[in-house]
Amino acid sequence: MNSLTLTVLGSGTCAPTKERSCAAYHLQIGSASVLMDVGFGTMRRLTESSVDYRQIDTVLISHLHPDHVSDLVPLIMALTYTPGFKREKPLHLLGPQGFKSFLFAMQSHYGKWLLDHKNFKKIITELEPDVSQSFDEWQVQPHAMDHTELSLGYRISAFDKVIAYTGDTAFSAKVLDLLDHADLALIECSFPDHHVIGKHLSPTLAGQIADKAQCRRVLLTHFYPVMEPEQAARICRTQFNGPVESAFDLMSVEI
Numbered sequence: 151m152n153s154l155t156l157t158v159l160g161s162g163t164c165a166p167t168k169e170r171s172c173a174a175y176h177l178q179i180g181s182a183s184v185l186m187d188v189g190f191g192t193m194r195r196l197t198e199s200s201v202d203y204r205q206i207d208t209v210l211i212s213h214l215h216p217d218h219v220s221d222l223v224p225l226i227m228a229l230t231y232t233p234g235f236k237r238e239k240p241l242h243l244l245g246p247q248g249f250k251s252f253l254f255a256m257q258s259h260y261g262k263w264l265l266d267h268k269n270f271k272k273i274i275t276e277l278e279p280d281v282s283q284s285f286d287e288w289q290v291q292p293h294a295m296d297h298t299e300l301s302l303g304y305r306i307s308a309f310d311k312v313i314a315y316t317g318d319t320a321f322s323a324k325v326l327d328l329l330d331h332a333d334l335a336l337i338e339c340s341f342p343d344h345h346v347i348g349k350h351l352s353p354t355l356a357g358q359i360a361d362k363a364q365c366r367r368v369l370l371t372h373f374y375p376v377m378e379p380e381q382a383a384r385i386c387r388t389q390f391n392g393p394v395e396s397a398f399d400l401m402s403v404e405i
């Protein structure tokens with residue numbers, strides 16, 4: 151089936167609330183099951199969603215902040231040791247430069263099962279900005295984002311559709327390239343205007359970016375508790391004429 155479905159598993163941040171878990175998004179791309187970011191709480195949200203964690207093929211990590219990567223080890227552990235389940239297909243793990251040494255450091259503490267278990271292979275790829283990777287049904291192009299030194303945003307193409315995910319970022323010209331004419335722009339909106347802390351976006355910036363990049367549709371996400379999501383969408387709409395929604399955990403969107 152040539153369909154592209156996004157399920158939001160975590161629309162929150164490192165300051166999670168009962169309603170909003172840390173950053174995590176699931177994409178069903180035809181028969182491919184893909185996770186973008188796996189912040190802490192992702193495994194719990196997966197059990198609350200219709201996504202079967204045992205079927206996940208690929209994990210994309212935007213950057214190595216714990217609210218984006220902490221449930222990767224629990225995911226691999228569950229794929230390795232769920233009773234009655236024998237994983238055989240490989241797991242593709244893609245992330246920014248430094249991702250391999252991060253995983254090897256984890257393995258040195260947790261043990262060889264993490265990356266070298268006999269049941270199934272882990273295929274680890276460190277991505278370079280602007281160098282695409284192709285899978286059977288889809289393609290991903292990473293873009294350098296302005297957050298940590300090595301942060302990436304992901305532009306995913308499949309079945310003539312594009313979904314672009316900023317991960318965490320401040321405003322930069324590169325965000326415009328990432329989101330250019332995207333069918334769905336998944337844009338971080340961490341803080342209210344005039345109260346942005348660190349390298350993040352606000353509702354006005356998100357709207358200006360979506361307008362300049364001529365996005366078709368916007369889904370705001372990555373809300374700190376101080377950011378009121380409906381207000382964020384309202385402010386974003388003052389800058390961008392297309393549809394704007396605020397993400398909530400466990401929502402699904404067809405693209």
Ligand SMILES: [Zn+2]
Nearest residue numbers: 163164217318
């Ligand atoms: Zn974050």
Ligand SMILES: [Zn+2]
Nearest residue numbers: 213215297318
């Ligand atoms: Zn971050």
